[in-house]
Amino acid sequence: MAKPKHVYICQQCGYQSPKWLGRCPDCEGWNTFIEEEISPQTPKAGSAPKTNPIPLSQISDINLENRISTGIDELDRTLGGGLLPASVILLAGEPGIGKSTLLLQMAEHLLHKKQKVLYISGEESPQQIKNRATRLKAAKSELLILTTTDLSDILYHITNLKPDVVIVDSIQAVYNPEFSGAPGNVGQVRECAARLFQLAKEQSFALWLIGHVTKEGAVAGPKILEHLVDVVIYFEENTRQHRIIRAVKNRFGAANELGVFEMRHNGLHEVKNVSELFLTPDQSLRSGSSIVCTYEGSRPLLVEVQALVNRSNYGTPQRTVSGFDYRRLSLLLAILEKYCHLNFGLFDVFVKVAGGLRIDDPGIDLGVAAALYSSRLDQPTAPDTVYIGELGLGGEVRPVSFIEKRLQESMKMGFKQVYLPAGNLPDSQSRKKYKLLLSPVEKVNDLLLPRE
Incomplete structure (x- = not known):
């Protein structure tokens, strides 16, 4: 019979080591190793298998109706x-x-x-x-x-x-x-x-x-x-x-x-009505705020994005996000600086998704850019407008998926105008079913024109 052996196992990821380590090389956690005894199991010789191979054609499908x-x-x-x-x-x-x-x-x-x-x-x-x-x-x-x-x-x-x-x-x-x-x-x-x-x-x-x-x-x-x-x-x-x-x-x-x-x-x-949870009841004009339509799973959601751009009082400007990806914020700031000629180098930038939601959908890029532009120039955005679109590195507004459901949700929540990628603009016949002013955008600078 094989003797049991002692190993050190990381309690976060399961990585095994023959000796104790202060830091796990797999998950990089500190002080996560605990010594455990492992008893090797000896396979039984000549034992019959519990299952046998089955041809794929003979396997029944999962009935989702169940x-x-x-x-x-x-x-x-x-x-x-x-x-x-x-x-x-x-x-x-x-x-x-x-x-x-x-x-x-x-x-x-x-x-x-x-x-x-x-x-x-x-x-x-x-x-x-x-x-x-x-x-x-x-x-x-x-x-x-x-x-x-x-x-x-x-x-x-x-x-x-x-x-x-x-x-x-x-x-x-x-x-x-x-x-x-x-x-x-x-x-x-x-x-x-x-x-x-x-x-x-x-x-x-x-x-x-x-x-x-x-x-x-x-x-x-x-x-x-x-x-x-x-x-x-x-x-x-x-x-x-x-x-x-x-x-x-x-x-x-x-x-x-x-x-x-x-x-x-x-x-x-x-x-x-989940969209109501992430929208501010007060729809008065204010700078640094925009409405975006994200798509989570199989559900479109209207969410308010808030941005605050203020001159920095310290040596290094702050970049703080809540519910949004930090690296994506850096990318959007670079796009706005290059194509809208806005300088953010001496300004603190804060971006928050209202309601505590975390969004990874790139289709809200245009709305975040609009909120940043609005706060930087202190020019309010229209409260009855929704922004949909992904921004490319060339400043182009790229098409997004599920545009029909996003537009239907915008119309259902009572919004009047939607800025969307030109590649997502429905044909003239399909546009009639939306009680919305659909404004196609090809480049980010077509929408956000600097007025300084």
Whole structure:
């Protein structure tokens, strides 16, 4: 029998080293190595394989019509239309943000659809779960509660109860007594997640894994955990009241899909008109503000972008962003300096996406440039105007995707004019269905003419 060996494993990424290291060469984390004992497993000689190869033509397709609605529209949208049997979903977020509350609300809706739900908690007692259920007005439901952290007990009850949906809160609290290491370390998380994943595929139940996040905002544990599951959803907090769930990986639907909720005393409530959340009710003239239309997943959103350009009182001007990419801001400033002849070298520049939303869509470049220009020259933009377009390094306004849905959302929210790329301008027949003044723009300097 092979002797167990001792290795040092990074608790953030799973990197292994024969000796202790102060800094992980893979994820560059400091003081993340913990010594663990690994017992090599000897393969059984002559054992028959558990599965056999199957011709691709004989494999049945996934029937997307078998999706189970969670009863929460925003969650269904993020999942791509609902829960699929044998799917594994990882929900990650900071402590106290509402992960357990959301899944407890989902479990209550599923029970009304005659689905058997098993809620496994390794962090709370049954009384604590009952108190939360009472607040959500679900204390009298038939939800099955199991409070344990032992993986063998969890697998035993899942096999016997045969539930339709299983919720594990949280995967970092579960441990396998047959595996070395403390609960929550990389080896335990990887082993427990793999065993639960395998059972979910064999018994065809939907599995929810609640995960912790690190101080950098990434899922705690090995990176293989995100590769293993079918869907990865991050729970974000943009204000004290509002929560955003965002699918960063989805094998059954669109990635980057998001849902918005409002936290109240009796649980999370859906926000139906999301664009209203990111727009300022006061639409009076003011400099440094513009309205952009971004596209997140399968949903167009109207968002206010605010910019502040002020003469610097220090040696090095500041460049500060919130909800926008810092390097993209530097690129836009260079474009404005070259093609609109604006000098930002002696000015502090601040850019913020209102409402706490984080946007990576390049289709808001034109709106950000308009806000920067407006603040730099202290000239207000029209409050009933939307800016759509990506800026190229030559100052050209490049076409964006999903222009029809962006225009429909702009018209729905009552805006009058849209500046858009010339390459996205609909034909004369299609333009009639939009009650908007569509103004095509080929170059950024065609829109932003310096008046100094």
